[in-house]
């Protein structure tokens with residue numbers, strides 16, 4: 001089975017397993033786990049922010065950011081098809097009492113300064129004020145679109161005109177960095193916080209990083225405990241994350257495989273796939289997406305239904321060029 005459902009399915013390599021086995025550990029609730037502390041320092045440096053916090057999942061990282069930046073009853077501006085709005089179980093409302101105000105970011109999921117100004121709400125006795133702007137890079141639902149540093153900075157600058165912070169859901173930010181040949185800190189020039197995943201294309205089995213100012217991370221640390229994310233000897237799962245930070249350059253192979261996959265699928269009757277910007281391929285199919293997923297699974301390829309006639313396939317480090325060629329053949333048989 002060639003598993004292209006997501007890059008969340010990546011499995012740790014031998015080096016990661018050895019790092020986990022030999023990790024120095026301590027009680028991270030008391031900030032005494034040396035491996036977690038090393039990972040947090042390296043992650044902060046990698047994104048150009050003052051501090052970072054190790055969290056079990058990207059969802060928790062985003063939800064901690066929302067709760068830390070905004071107050072109960074605030075509005076959070078986000079893109080209409082963003083993960084924080086669509087795929088986190090209504091956590092903004094459930095966990096933080098926030099009201100999401102989704103903005104249509106168009107074909108590429110880019111929120112413009114004008115859209116920020118239009119959506120901003122000043123807090124009054126009648127209106128909930130805007131408390132946070134949440135951006136997403138790369139944009140998952142739009143097909144892994146890599147949003148440029150200037151586009152991120154322009155939206156964040158508009159938010160800052162209203163004294164609103166900007167959080168970047170950077171689950172795949174390193175994919176954007178590689179695709180745009182832009183250093184990650186440049187992609188975050190005007191952002192106030194970022195969450196990025198170690199557990200997706202970077203290959204770690206568990207974990208994401210939330211980064212921002214020292215003061216923000218101190219408050220986020222307490223909100224992580226509130227949400228049950230205070231961990232003990234977490235060095236065992238954090239150690240592979242240190243390896244993951246050394247894996248960034250290999251993302252280019254995932255992007256090349258995605259381009260090959262998209263071209264191969266686009267040549268199959270009944271399918272249409274645009275050239276991907278990163279590791280996510282969106283395929284429009286002439287049959288219901290669920291039916292496509294079912295028949296391709298029977299032929300040995302796992303994909304994800306991402307819309308009525310839209311299927312998502314993600315490349316990642318457990319899939320090589322031969323797998324991609326095989327996947328194209330399998331889908332061709334499924335469509336014949």
Ligand SMILES: Cc1ncc(COP(=O)(O)O)c(CN[C@H](C(=O)O)[C@H](C)O)c1O
Pocket residue numbers: 005006007008056057058059060062083084087136138139140169171172197199208
């Ligand atoms: C942009 C973005 N931000 C946050 C998350 C949440 O990360 P985790 O909670 O799964 O670690 C995801 C995971 N995305 C998963 C996937 O793509 O298969 C599913 C949809 O939740 C994401 O794509």
